[in-house]
Amino acid sequence: MRPTFFQQVNPGIRDLTPYQPGKPIEVLQRELGLKNVTKLASNENPLGCSTKTLAAAEEALKEAFRYPDGSGYALKQALSKHYAIAPESITLGNGSDNILSLLMQTFSQEGDEVVLSQYAFASYVIFAKGFNRKPIVVPAVDYGHDLQAMAKAVTQKTKLIYIANPNNPTGTWNTHRALKDFLDAVPPHIIIVVDEAYFEFVQDPQYPDTLALQSSYPNLVTTRTFSKAYGMAGLRVGYAFSSPEIADYINRVRLPFNVSRIAQAAAVAAIQDQDHVQRTIELNQRGMQQLTDFFHEIGIEYIPSTCNFLTISLGENAQAIYDALLQEGVIVRPLSANDMPQHLRISIGTSEENQHFMKAIKKVLSL
Ligand SMILES: *Cc1c(COP(=O)(O)O)cnc(C)c1O
Numbered sequence: 571m572r573p574t575f576f577q578q579v580n581p582g583i584r585d586l587t588p589y590q591p592g593k594p595i596e597v598l599q600r601e602l603g604l605k606n607v608t609k610l611a612s613n614e615n616p617l618g619c620s621t622k623t624l625a626a627a628e629e630a631l632k633e634a635f636r637y638p639d640g641s642g643y644a645l646k647q648a649l650s651k652h653y654a655i656a657p658e659s660i661t662l663g664n665g666s667d668n669i670l671s672l673l674m675q676t677f678s679q680e681g682d683e684v685v686l687s688q689y690a691f692a693s694y695v696i697f698a699k700g701f702n703r704k705p706i707v708v709p710a711v712d713y714g715h716d717l718q719a720m721a722k723a724v725t726q727k728t729k730l731i732y733i734a735n736p737n738n739p740t741g742t743w744n745t746h747r748a749l750k751d752f753l754d755a756v757p758p759h760i761i762i763v764v765d766e767a768y769f770e771f772v773q774d775p776q777y778p779d780t781l782a783l784q785s786s787y788p789n790l791v792t793t794r795t796f797s798k799a800y801g802m803a804g805l806r807v808g809y810a811f812s813s814p815e816i817a818d819y820i821n822r823v824r825l826p827f828n829v830s831r832i833a834q835a836a837a838v839a840a841i842q843d844q845d846h847v848q849r850t851i852e853l854n855q856r857g858m859q860q861l862t863d864f865f866h867e868i869g870i871e872y873i874p875s876t877c878n879f880l881t882i883s884l885g886e887n888a889q890a891i892y893d894a895l896l897q898e899g900v901i902v903r904p905l906s907a908n909d910m911p912q913h914l915r916i917s918i919g920t921s922e923e924n925q926h927f928m929k930a931i932k933k934v935l936s937l
Pocket of ligand 1: 664665666667668691734736737738765767794795796797803806807808
């Protein structure tokens with residue numbers, strides 16, 4: 571007999587499919603007995619984190635027996651200085667995922683609607699369902715967010731709107747102008763969350779300045795992370811910029827020690843080492859060129875991306891190609907969980923890692 575506690579599982583959680591992370595290198599090595607494995611599956615920084623960041627983390631490790639500073643004073647000061655924004659406007663999270671979830675918990679109730687785009691970052695739907703909110707998925711245009719349609723999807727029950735800019739897994743983005751028009755079209759009581767996890771990789775001058783927009787739109791929240799350009803995905807640090815009032819409310823439900831002492835110290839050093847971020851961006855630009863040239867050459871379609879990944883279109887065989895790439899020691903990301911079963915997402919690696927991938931896919935496709 572099924573234990574009776576099954577009946578009390580939160581209905582939103584009962585039929586939830588968990589987030590599918592990229593396959594870890596160790597797992598593939600164990601499964602296939604391979605030594606040379608390249609992981610291009612989780613948009614991690616191929617350079618790793620900077621040596622200064624590592625040194626700060628090692629130093630902080632000595633104090634690992636002490637609780638972290640729950641207020642995150644030093645890290646908020648460092649972010650405040652770097653971005654010229656008041657510390658009261660900053661919230662720290664265990665990754666930006668943590669803050670995306672806290673916002674939903676704080677600003678909506680059971681049955682409320684949360685508007686998001688088709689093909690948007692998969693966590694938004696998971697959070698919504700887990701909290702028994704209703705995700706309203708607005709059809710994408712050219713794989714990107716259709717902000718006008720998203721504004722039209724707002725009802726009396728809408729409490730939050732999530733915009734991934736740029737979006738993962740499509741690499742698409744919306745301009746400052748488009749975002750401003752959207753903010754004007756949406757009632758000011760609705761919380762607009764702009765997830766800028768790939769902020770550092772975008773070079774286009776038309777990319778929104780959401781920090782500047784916050785003075786006119788106090789319902790706007792920006793989230794960013796140390797996981798991608800800073801190469802600290804394993805340390806788990808993200809942050810949000812918002813009005814101090816929003817920060818104050820999220821802070822009431824935030825777990826007091828959500829960012830570890832090691833992670834806080836590492837992040838302070840990371841923000842002060844912009845050279846590393848610059849090297850990362852340059853490496854990414856070269857890798858993007860290398861891979862887009864390659865896809866042109868072999869005739870594979872991709873969605874133009876401003877991020878550190880490319881999503882390619884492979885038709886019905888995408889899953890089979892993913893499996894065959896694993897046999898070659900290359901881990902990429904299948905996207906069926908994002909409603910894109912015919913695509914694969916390739917994170918941009920070092921030149922050698924990209925070459926491993928290119929060689930492997932040529933072999934798999936018999937080119
Ligand atoms: C990676 C990613 C995040 C979350 O990253 P954290 O590691 O939790 O900071 C958030 N949004 C998007 C779109 C991402 O790709």
